[in-house]
Amino acid sequence: MGTVRFFRHSTQLFRYHIPTEFVLLAIIEFLALILSLYLALELRFLGDDWKTSFGPFLPKAIAYAVLMQFSLLAFGVYQRQAGRFTDVMMLRIASGLLLGLIPIGVTYYFAPMIFLGRGVLALTVVISFVLITAIRLYFRRVVKERNLWSRVLVLGSGEKANLIREVDEKGELRGLNLMGYVTMPGDKVHENNGDDCMALDDPLIKFVQEKDIDEIVLAVDDRRSADLPATDLLDCKLSGVDIHDLITFFERRTGKIRLDILNPSWLYLSDGFYESTFRRAVKRAFDVFAVLLLMPVALPLMILTAIAVFIESKGKGSVLYHQTRVSQDGRLFQIYKFRSMITDAEKDGVARWAEANDSRITRVGAFMRKARLDELPQLLNVLKGDMSFVGPRPERPEFVADLAHTIPYYEERHRVKPGLTGWAQIRYPYGNTDKDALEKLQYDLYYVKNYSIFLDLLILLQTAEVVMLGKGAR
Numbered sequence: 001m002g003t004v005r006f007f008r009h010s011t012q013l014f015r016y017h018i019p020t021e022f023v024l025l026a027i028i029e030f031l032a033l034i035l036s037l038y039l040a041l042e043l044r045f046l047g048d049d050w051k052t053s054f055g056p057f058l059p060k061a062i063a064y065a066v067l068m069q070f071s072l073l074a075f076g077v078y079q080r081q082a083g084r085f086t087d088v089m090m091l092r093i094a095s096g097l098l099l100g101l102i103p104i105g106v107t108y109y110f111a112p113m114i115f116l117g118r119g120v121l122a123l124t125v126v127i128s129f130v131l132i133t134a135i136r137l138y139f140r141r142v143v144k145e146r147n148l149w150s151r152v153l154v155l156g157s158g159e160k161a162n163l164i165r166e167v168d169e170k171g172e173l174r175g176l177n178l179m180g181y182v183t184m185p186g187d188k189v190h191e192n193n194g195d196d197c198m199a200l201d202d203p204l205i206k207f208v209q210e211k212d213i214d215e216i217v218l219a220v221d222d223r224r225s226a227d228l229p230a231t232d233l234l235d236c237k238l239s240g241v242d243i244h245d246l247i248t249f250f251e252r253r254t255g256k257i258r259l260d261i262l263n264p265s266w267l268y269l270s271d272g273f274y275e276s277t278f279r280r281a282v283k284r285a286f287d288v289f290a291v292l293l294l295m296p297v298a299l300p301l302m303i304l305t306a307i308a309v310f311i312e313s314k315g316k317g318s319v320l321y322h323q324t325r326v327s328q329d330g331r332l333f334q335i336y337k338f339r340s341m342i343t344d345a346e347k348d349g350v351a352r353w354a355e356a357n358d359s360r361i362t363r364v365g366a367f368m369r370k371a372r373l374d375e376l377p378q379l380l381n382v383l384k385g386d387m388s389f390v391g392p393r394p395e396r397p398e399f400v401a402d403l404a405h406t407i408p409y410y411e412e413r414h415r416v417k418p419g420l421t422g423w424a425q426i427r428y429p430y431g432n433t434d435k436d437a438l439e440k441l442q443y444d445l446y447y448v449k450n451y452s453i454f455l456d457l458l459i460l461l462q463t464a465e466v467v468m469l470g471k472g473a474r
Contacts, residue, residue, distance in 0.1 A: 022078050025139055026069065032131040033065035034058075037116075040123035060114045067107060068128065071100030074464040086137070093132050097125050099464075151177045151212055155228070156219035157197040158187030160246055160261065164219060172254050179211055186222030204232035208241060215242040217249045255427060256442035257449065259408060267409075272449035275416065279451075286453060287389045290460075291379050298376050305338050305373045312364045317343035320377055325394035328417045333386040335394060336377035340365025372467050378420050390456040391419025392444040403437050410437075413444040416451065421463040423447035423455070 037057065072078070075096035077089075101121075108115045116124070154161050161181050167173055181197045182204075200207055208216070216236060220228070237243055247266055250258045267273065309319045322334040341360040361369065368374040381387040387394065392413040395403075404410040424443035431440060447455070 021139075025135070026078060029072075029132055029135060030065050030069055032135060033068050033128055034061040036128040036131055037061040037064055037120070037124045039127050040120050043127075044120050044123055060116060063107065063111075063114045064104065064116070064124065067103050068097060068100040070461060071103065072096035072132075073458075074461040075099065076462065076465045089136055089140075090133055093136070094129060097129055097132075101125070149175050149177045150214045151179050152215045152217060153179050153208065153211070153213045154181045154217045154219050155184055156187055156217075156221065157181035157183040158189070158219075158221040160221050161187070161219040163246070163258075163261070164217065164249075167250070167254065176253070179213060181219075184220045185227050186220060188221050204229045205235040205239070208232075208236050209239070213241055215244065215249075217244055217246060219246045219249075251446060251449075255423070255446055256439075257445040259438065259442055259445075262409070270449070272451075273415070275451070282453060283388060283451075283456070284385070286456065287382050290389045291382050294379065298379060301373060302338075302376050305368060305376065308364045309338055309368075312362055313339075313343075324397060325418065326397055326400050326414060327386050327394065328414055330411070330414055332397060333381070333394075335386070336380055338368055338374040338377060340368050340374045375420060382420065386417075388417040388419045390422055390447075390459050391417050392422050392447065393425060393440070394418030399437075403434065406434060407438050407441060409445065410441055413441060413448060415448050421459060421466075423459055426459060426462045426466050 037060065041057065072093065073096075075092045077092050077096055104121070154164055164173070164178070165181075168176070168178060178196070183197055183199050207213075213236075216233070218228070233243060244252070245266075247258055247261050247263070248270070250256065250261075306319045313319075318339060320336055321339045322336050324332055325335045327333045340362060341358075342362060365374065378387060382389055395418075400410070422444065423446060424440040427443050428436070428440050431437065
């Protein structure tokens, strides 16, 4: 039972919590990718002594496995929803492996010592697809039994506890076994209360041990009147059970900070919200390196996009346009984009959000927005230091003034530089309402609190999926 509990917990990597079952899955698939190359060699050179003819293949196999696994990550294979439908899962795996051939080809150019022949590489990709699909099908069968899902007990059954029930019904808590809601003194009776609410007759620690609980969430409506079993909670903590307050639970499980239950003291008492000089220097170096790495690919696309805009507008109006946006600490800067709207899109001088099927967007502009080509000139903003590669979306000062007046903590998103892409952009679709801004702010605050280079890399990889599938574009 202890082994099962280990795999039901999450693994924390640079403040980002990853379900341990996916860490295990990634390790198994990494080994499978390495094995694929050796199986391909056996099939390709059947009967030949390739082991002596072609030298040591382990470095080549490791390079192949690393690049392919990053490509699979970019296609969202290591997300819970990726395995819900077999056809979608197989399509993601196939797309990830095919896309991985691009960085592999580039790597061969810079590191020819890991080169593989076309026949061996093609066989390796096919075998990788078969092995990973088989692993995934078996993994899904195991997880479907819910043996590896964290078993969560909620202390509370009132209004705050119902927030968990609502999020669970939306499917945002997939991967959890909610074992029930314990009614506590001070809880307000809620209309959604059902059979999952309970009153404990035995000590909490006994129930936790009998049900093999992994995590306890404190969701009591009134902590002052609630008689929390402090001794039992301490026993549970010392027994390896995670204990979290409600906002920390949502932060870890949904990747956002819920503003509707946020206590100001939580912001300065919790870990995070800290950016040292060293971390700023590392992030800046990462930004410059990423831009220089992408520029050989981005520059031809920028030239073609500029030509397309020029032709459609028949030479009237500028190809590029600049607009005032808000950067770190409220500083204003000029953002660069390819013009995707008609030249007099805001002739009355009133700032407006882009809307679905916006009549101001040109035909070329619609394609650019879908493919994110209109944002390529922002690479110059990153080089200038106005923006980072990853961060909250830079907004216009007119919108910021309005939203900061109506949404609490909105200006906290300006603690870091805005980005070309960000946590909110990949987790929430494009929005043009105050409600959308509130939802995205909750993701932005999560990023500001938990920023790390690892999280930036994760966002960049998932951005590839967003761009290729055209998610959230408007």
